[in-house]
Amino acid sequence: MDFYVATLFPEQVSDYINTSITGRAIAKGAISLHCIQIRDYAPNNYGRVDDTIYGGGTGMMIRPEPVYGAYEKAVELAGHKPYTVFMSPKGNVLNEAKAKELAQRKDLLIICGHYEGIDERVIREITDEEISIGDYVLTGGETGAIVLIDAVSRLVDGVLPNEEAYTNESHTDGVLEAPQYTKPPVWKEMEVPEVLKNGNDALIKDYNRAAALYDTWKNRPDMLDKLDLTEEDWKKVLAFKKGL
Ligand SMILES: C[S@@+](CC[C@H](N)C(=O)[O-])C[C@H]1O[C@@H](n2cnc3c(N)ncnc32)[C@H](O)[C@@H]1O
Structure with a gap:
């Protein structure tokens, strides 16, 4: 299974996923990880991707253009539109049934917000689903993406030594x-x-x-x-x- 992650902090995701069981799964070719730096698609030549919020909210918001640019890069790399999820505290709360469902897919594009989040228009334009990892607020979607990739990839053939390793766990039945x-x-x-x-x-x-x-x-x-x-x-x- 191929995971694409659009993020402002790719090393946060890749350092974790390249370690231990998921790292070995990448080395064996059971899963792959492609992090796409949202900043590479900044609409200016000084790499700024965020801006103030209309209506006076506090903090900064990621603009739509760089997220859309990262999405187009993922589509180019995959050769089609991967099922696209936005990590968000407003999303469907991740559970084992959702992890199983996503593990049936060939690939997944995970969009990570940061700061106050991402402009709603690009979320509406590109995402198939919003996923939360629990009813609390994180500083960024990267930790959520790590949790999602970890939970999904252990259900992918070839990641764990045998199927029994994940059919007898808490939450499987x-x-x-x-x-x-x-x-x-x-x-x-x-x-x-x-x-x-x-x-x-x-x-x-x-x-x-x-x-x-x-x-x-x-x-x-x-x-x-x-x-x-x-x-x-x-x-x-x-x-x-x-x-x-
Ligand atoms: C500080 S949060 C933004 C929260 C947003 N202003 C709100 O109140 O819904 C920054 C980013 O962290 C990620 N995030 C925060 N909490 C999350 C959660 N429970 N599950 C998944 N991602 C989360 C999202 O990608 C979000 O865009």
Whole structure:
């Protein structure tokens, strides 16, 4: 999958994405990252891209022309218009279902705002969707773009070692992941649950389901409202709670 990012701070995005798992995915060719510097398309020869806001708002706003120039560059590089998203606190809040949907695409162009944001006309002209990473305000869209690329690219074939690595996670099937443990078997007098060490796959599966439902009930009861839990499931949660 090819990611194009239009930004005033390309190194902020590329430094992160070129590191660790996403960096290895780029090296293997499973994903690619092309950052496009919005300033290169400034409508003047001194590189200024922002201006004051009509109506008297405080701060500065990115003008439409340089963002449109960066968009045209992405279209030229891709050979077509990539699905274009604007990172914005006003957008649809990113979740795993949205990440899955975007991971089906061949490419994605992510527009990053900065300062007070980007002139509304260019957003209307080029974007297919606005995406927020949560109900808070960031200083720029770059951190949002990093989160989006990270969440989407781990669902792209070839990025993680095997599909199981991302089909058993929190949020993949509407519940949080069960607590997991590694060596040593006892640490600070706390033991790894016996059932996880006995190699009985059916018992382990049952235990993990109850532990996952319990954690979801404890940490994110709102998620359980969206699931059609059976009486059997609820019995498992209660039995698990008793056993703690
Ligand atoms: C300071 S913010 C502008 C906020 C804007 N004036 C508003 O109140 O909606 C600058 C840029 O950061 C990015 N940004 C801020 N919060 C975000 C969020 N929650 N999710 C994604 N991007 C965000 C957007 O690209 C935005 O244009």
